[in-house]
């Protein structure tokens with residue numbers, strides 16, 4: 001299968017999985033960098049992730065300009081994706097979502113999401129919080145231009161995750177499956193962390209433990225999860241293409 005066709009299939013599946021696993025609801029989106037042109041990316045038209053079909057996938061320049069819109073309306077927050085692809089050449093997929101369990105950690109001072117169990121190690125040592133109010137004052141909280149997207153990308157640096165105060169979270173990956181995997185476990189980690197904090201003092205994974213687990217999180221484990229999530233989302237499982 002040509003790489004572009006493969007990635008469009010993966011992107012549809014990624015949307016459906018994120019919806020099935022409770023990371024996105026009617027809002028939220030996932031993109032992939034274009035396989036033939038690193039200055040472009042693929043992202044659905046503005047539609048709920050669980051409804052997305054192949055024909056919804058659009059191509060964008062990094063600044064958010066649609067290449068061939070054919071009347072399809074894009075997401076307002078597409079600038080998150082382009083800004084991250086622009087800032088981090090290694091990033092191949094971006095997820096933006098508003099999953100419920102992460103939101104409290106973006107609004108309470110000094111309460112950061114940190115890996116609490118080994119599946120959570122892929123989120124990084126600690127999830128930073130981007131506050132749009134710091135540089136942009138009172139806004140609708142949405143990332144609706146490149147200036148805001150670049151500010152978020154600057155805070156994330158080479159990190160995989162960031163919360164957005166009063167809004168949601170953004171995740172990057174080395175491919176679609178990796179970005180989905182981190183997104184799912186960011187939500188699970190936040191939920192378990194909240195539960196543990198309610199019980200008492202939490203012993204988080206040590207930085208060394210996080211590094212060791214993260215270094216072993218490859219396509220072997222991610223593919224196992226992906227196959228299961230495909231089944232749960234009612235999507236065909238296709239062999240991974242490099």
Ligand SMILES: [Zn+2]
Pocket residue numbers: 077096097098142167168
């Ligand atoms: Zn959003």
